Amino acid sequence: MLTTLTLLTIGLPWLGAICILLVGDDHRRLLNILAASFAVLAGIAAVAALPLATSQAILLASLGGVFGDFTLIPDGLALSVAAIAAVVGSLAVIFAIDYMKHSQQLARFYALVLFFIGAMVGLAVSGSLLFTFLFWEITAFCSYALISFHNDDPRAVRGGIQALIMTQVGGIGLLAGALLVYAYFGNYQVNSLLEGFQAVPPGVLSLVAFGFLVAAAAKSAQVPFHAWLPDAMEAPTPVTALIHAATMVNAGVYLLARFYPAFAAVPGWRLSVMAVGVLSALLAGLLALTANDIKRVLAYSTISQLGYMVYAVGCGAIFAAQFHLFSHAIFKALLFLSAGAIITSIGTRDLMRMGGLRRPMPFVYAAFVIGSLGLVGLPIANGFFSKELILEGGLTEGPFAFYLLMLLGAGITALYTIRLLWMVFHGERRGPEPAHDGLPAMRVALGLLAFGTLTTWLLAGGFSRLLADTLPLHGIEAESTWALVQQVCLAPATWIALGVIALAFGIWFIRSKLTAPAETLRPLASAGFGLEELPRRIADWTDRAAVSLQITQSGQLNWNVVAIPLALIAILFVLLGFK
Amino acid sequence: MTLSPFTIALIGVIGLLGIGFYGLMISRNLIKIVVALQIMVKGALLGLVAAGNANGQIGLGQSMALTVIVADTIVAVMGIALGVQIRRRLGSLDVRDLSSLRG
Numbered sequence: 210m211l212t213t214l215t216l217l218t219i220g221l222p223w224l225g226a227i228c229i230l231l232v233g234d235d236h237r238r239l240l241n242i243l244a245a246s247f248a249v250l251a252g253i254a255a256v257a258a259l260p261l262a263t264s265q266a267i268l269l270a271s272l273g274g275v276f277g278d279f280t281l282i283p284d285g286l287a288l289s290v291a292a293i294a295a296v297v298g299s300l301a302v303i304f305a306i307d308y309m310k311h312s313q314q315l316a317r318f319y320a321l322v323l324f325f326i327g328a329m330v331g332l333a334v335s336g337s338l339l340f341t342f343l344f345w346e347i348t349a350f351c352s353y354a355l356i357s358f359h360n361d362d363p364r365a366v367r368g369g370i371q372a373l374i375m376t377q378v379g380g381i382g383l384l385a386g387a388l389l390v391y392a393y394f395g396n397y398q399v400n401s402l403l404e405g406f407q408a409v410p411p412g413v414l415s416l417v418a419f420g421f422l423v424a425a426a427a428k429s430a431q432v433p434f435h436a437w438l439p440d441a442m443e444a445p446t447p448v449t450a451l452i453h454a455a456t457m458v459n460a461g462v463y464l465l466a467r468f469y470p471a472f473a474a475v476p477g478w479r480l481s482v483m484a485v486g487v488l489s490a491l492l493a494g495l496l497a498l499t500a501n502d503i504k505r506v507l508a509y510s511t512i513s514q515l516g517y518m519v520y521a522v523g524c525g526a527i528f529a530a531q532f533h534l535f536s537h538a539i540f541k542a543l544l545f546l547s548a549g550a551i552i553t554s555i556g557t558r559d560l561m562r563m564g565g566l567r568r569p570m571p572f573v574y575a576a577f578v579i580g581s582l583g584l585v586g587l588p589i590a591n592g593f594f595s596k597e598l599i600l601e602g603g604l605t606e607g608p609f610a611f612y613l614l615m616l617l618g619a620g621i622t623a624l625y626t627i628r629l630l631w632m633v634f635h636g637e638r639r640g641p642e643p644a645h646d647g648l649p650a651m652r653v654a655l656g657l658l659a660f661g662t663l664t665t666w667l668l669a670g671g672f673s674r675l676l677a678d679t680l681p682l683h684g685i686e687a688e689s690t691w692a693l694v695q696q697v698c699l700a701p702a703t704w705i706a707l708g709v710i711a712l713a714f715g716i717w718f719i720r721s722k723l724t725a726p727a728e729t730l731r732p733l734a735s736a737g738f739g740l741e742e743l744p745r746r747i748a749d750w751t752d753r754a755a756v757s758l759q760i761t762q763s764g765q766l767n768w769n770v771v772a773i774p775l776a777l778i779a780i781l782f783v784l785l786g787f788k
Numbered sequence: 789m790t791l792s793p794f795t796i797a798l799i800g801v802i803g804l805l806g807i808g809f810y811g812l813m814i815s816r817n818l819i820k821i822v823v824a825l826q827i828m829v830k831g832a833l834l835g836l837v838a839a840g841n842a843n844g845q846i847g848l849g850q851s852m853a854l855t856v857i858v859a860d861t862i863v864a865v866m867g868i869a870l871g872v873q874i875r876r877r878l879g880s881l882d883v884r885d886l887s888s889l890r891g
Contacts (some may be wrong), residue, residue: 764886764887764888765883765884765887766818766821766883766886767812767813767814767815767816767821767883770812770821770825771809771812771813774809774812774828
């Protein structure tokens, strides 16, 4: 039953993708129906699998000595990540029905999105590192293809290439780790590493641990690999919400949380993880304060929130990290989709051309405010509970300096969120007249996500039980929702954090006196603190290398056919050389 | 100087491969390219049989050769079928007209 449901969650979206490709671009209605129904079915299968979670690995197929066994580990951690991907994915697909109304090549869009959802679920539930790597690369490819969806726009193409190169760096880290695991255990099983990591020499284990950290940082857009995420904002907004907020970027946090028990004792690893998280949270927060593109602000805030999760994993607060991952996926998808509704309504992403949209767009305004509550971490929204749990974990487990920096980060979050809210919805109208206040399918997705943002914290108890029951090695304690709520409300960390947030709101209202420091920050931030230049250059180099390699594509059949025997001869010589 | 049977076979293999390769490089006609490819494969077949013989595993070499014959037939059929399609669409079999893959 569990195996069937898990395989359905991977297989249904992929089946849907194939159907959609076969139907083709001409039948738009049918495409909408197919995409939405397959995505929703996958979401239902994922949620139905949740109560059946087990810590046992399930063997699906033995693929011989080289590829090892293909197993599933449908435990709480894997299934929750899979369910988030499938459910948020289905809402993004529903939203896309309206968003992509006038777009060409709809089949390509839906097929890639569905293919991505299946791959993300596979990444989460695979018990074999080799297959994790495979799915990891599929998600990277889908992300690339969807960022460059408008492939006549050079910025979209560059953003896609940048994302691909960056996540490949991470992929190499993951592959290197997987191969080292194979070298010591003779298989790629996640569980062999988790249970037998003492048998690995400390030097090798730390190599694996830091390889995985690089992989996670690249995928989750953490410093110094973060630059691809803001440039990925050229993708259609439902894709941004799905991939660059709710699912793919979670893969890094998931990977760190998954292997935390094996790596926790590696000297310096936990500290490095925390440092990466703190740096990302602060740097991205500052960048979000100065960006003037609504999607870029949200992208930076995603990096910053992922920084919180990475920091929590470093502290050993796995439950807090995963719970924030859950909350973040929902409220960030809500924020991105609201932004998508605004963008289709007024036709610009520039904050300078927005303002005063509160009256003409009350529905989107309400959704955006609810999402902001989650982002800032104010009570009743799910982000409040998860973020406070992280800060509490940081106070008790991590270095005090890091805790203070994260508190500062919470303040910055509040500041850029209120700035965003203000520039979009309040003040003078500076841009075009909005065309609509969210189309019907958009409203369905926004309404459900807003409801989720306000209520998913009620699932905290069940979620902690799910993780505690199925993850014996991670040291998670099951607690009821009521106990967690009490714990959060009574913790001094919470009140300090709320104080900092209130202070940040206070700062916003005296902002006119603070223009001088803001202006000194701006040139520094617009250069992305120098870290965004390098990946852009690498993307440009790749582009130029591709152009100069065009001479090999002569288009002459003779050369192409001759190249085949030449390659065969070369392979023959290589093989003879190895003999 | 007497040549051993294996040497003769080897000369045959190299000769066939060379002829086929030359044909691949210079033919402009799609059908001729398929023929050249076939000549190369025949050289490889001869090589397989000769190698099996020299190795003492005659049966293995011959069965490998048989397998290759089957696969190769399919390749030839596919190649000619593509040729027919191209002739229908472009009205020519000249490979210089097939340049839509130029980068």
